[in-house]
Amino acid sequence: MFTKRHLISTRDFSKDEIDFLLSRAEELEKFARGREQGWGWGEGEGEREGEEESDLLKGKILANLFYEPSTRTRLSFETAMKRLGGEVLNLYSTETSSVTKGENLADTIRTVSGYCDAIVLRHPREGASRMAASLASVPVINAGDGAGQHPTQTLLDLYTLKKEGLLENLRIALVGDLKYGRTVHSLAYALALYGATLFFVSPEALRMPEEVKMDLRAAGTAEAEAAGAAGAGAGAGAEVFETSDLSAVVKEVDVLYVTRIQKERFPDPAEYRKVAGAYRVTRGLLKENEDLVIMHPLPRVDEIDAAVDGTKNARYFKQAFYGVPVRMAVLSTLLGAGGERRREGEEKQGASKNARGNRRNSGVGEEAPRTLRERTADDRERECYEQHGKDAARF
Numbered sequence: 001m002f003t004k005r006h007l008i009s010t011r012d013f014s015k016d017e018i019d020f021l022l023s024r025a026e027e028l029e030k031f032a033r034g035r036e037q038g039w040g041w042g043e044g045e046g047e048r049e050g051e052e053e054s055d056l057l058k059g060k061i062l063a064n065l066f067y068e069p070s071t072r073t074r075l076s077f078e079t080a081m082k083r084l085g086g087e088v089l090n091l092y093s094t095e096t097s098s099v100t101k102g103e104n105l106a107d108t109i110r111t112v113s114g115y116c117d118a119i120v121l122r123h124p125r126e127g128a129s130r131m132a133a134s135l136a137s138v139p140v141i142n143a144g145d146g147a148g149q150h151p152t153q154t155l156l157d158l159y160t161l162k163k164e165g166l167l168e169n170l171r172i173a174l175v176g177d178l179k180y181g182r183t184v185h186s187l188a189y190a191l192a193l194y195g196a197t198l199f200f201v202s203p204e205a206l207r208m209p210e211e212v213k214m215d216l217r218a219a220g221t222a223e224a225e226a227a228g229a230a231g232a233g234a235g236a237g238a239e240v241f242e243t244s245d246l247s248a249v250v251k252e253v254d255v256l257y258v259t260r261i262q263k264e265r266f267p268d269p270a271e272y273r274k275v276a277g278a279y280r281v282t283r284g285l286l287k288e289n290e291d292l293v294i295m296h297p298l299p300r301v302d303e304i305d306a307a308v309d310g311t312k313n314a315r316y317f318k319q320a321f322y323g324v325p326v327r328m329a330v331l332s333t334l335l336g337a338g339g340e341r342r343r344e345g346e347e348k349q350g351a352s353k354n355a356r357g358n359r360r361n362s363g364v365g366e367e368a369p370r371t372l373r374e375r376t377a378d379d380r381e382r383e384c385y386e387q388h389g390k391d392a393a394r395f
């Protein structure tokens with residue numbers, strides 16, 4: 001079921017499927033640092049001897065197509081692939097490829113499909129990965145499409161929370177640029193599947209888009225359907241609070257998920273200057289809640305003071321490390337090297353009623369009835385796809 005699927009949005013996956021990928025990441029984490037480095041990330045784990053290298057993806061080739069800058073996503077995909085014995089092709093500078101000669105994304109995708117077993121795509125336009133998936137003959141993994149989605153970042157965020165024992169019924173604040181930040185768009189939906197209470201903290205001008213909020217309610221419905229539940233609370237979706245006052249929520253939450261203001265996505269630089277530096281997490285703020293866990297997808301600009309790095313609260317570098325086991329899990333699963341657990345996961349999913357992922361990825365199945373009439377993130381993505389996707393030359 002997972003094999004040969006695309007990974008475009010967290011909305012394509014059920015909670016069972018996400019749980020499966022997180023378990024798979026746990027199994028593969030022993031290979032993430034290699035034999036010399038030892039096992040895992042810090043806190044004694046690094047003392048443990050590393051395992052033999054894995055050749056799970058031997059003979060497989062991944063193409064990393066990055067039309068926007070990246071450090072962690074591109075490198076951790078590459079590390080994940082190589083630690084499992086696979087190989088990687090990289091297009092990380094559009095200047096050195098035929099993009100600079102005017103080649104459009106559609107032609108690049110059709111061509112690169114013939115050179116590899118999976119494509120990781122980062123592109124400045126929302127909907128680009130969905131368009132690529134419609135043309136590619138190999139799985140496409142969305143590594144960020146403009147202000148749209150960034151599903152593998154969400155998986156590593158969830159993995160970090162799981163390792164902290166915080167995944168279920170979490171109280172979490174998503175802080176910063178909720179309008180243009182694709183990480184929080186993907187994450188909010190997934191957290192809703194795990195019963196989170198969400199505090200959206202942003203300047204007024206950078207609030208979470210309405211369509212993402214709509215889908216949080218749909219997430220509750222989908223999960224309730226999948227569980228066959230009809231009791232109190234089923235279908236209610238996530239509880240959401242919105243504010244621009246960070247200090248007001250610090251005592252209310254277990255986790256602060258801090259994000260960068262996405263300077264490059266502002267049509268008007270003057271608008272960026274109005275909100276730049278809106279939030280800053282300092283050691284002083286941590287005194288308000290000493291157990292607060294601080295996460296950030298990185299890169300940070302100035303929203304987390306460097307003095308926070310050495311505190312017990314900071315998790316962002318560990319979080320970045322978890323990109324390796326999580327992307328190992330994604331790659332091995334999509335490339336059909338998932339082992340026994342994969343088959344168990346398939347059976348489990350087969351019994352699940354949440355058909356969103358199957359519908360969107362296999363092109364078969366019924367459109368799920370939509371009880372909410374407002375525009376959702378699905379609709380927004382479809383509109384982007386229709387607006388730009390058909391006119392492939394625009395990508």
Ligand code: NCD
Pocket residue numbers: 072073144150153182183259260297298299
């Ligand atoms: C994020 C991204 O590219 O969306 N970075 C990442 O992948 N870790 C966040 C950002 O750029 O602010």
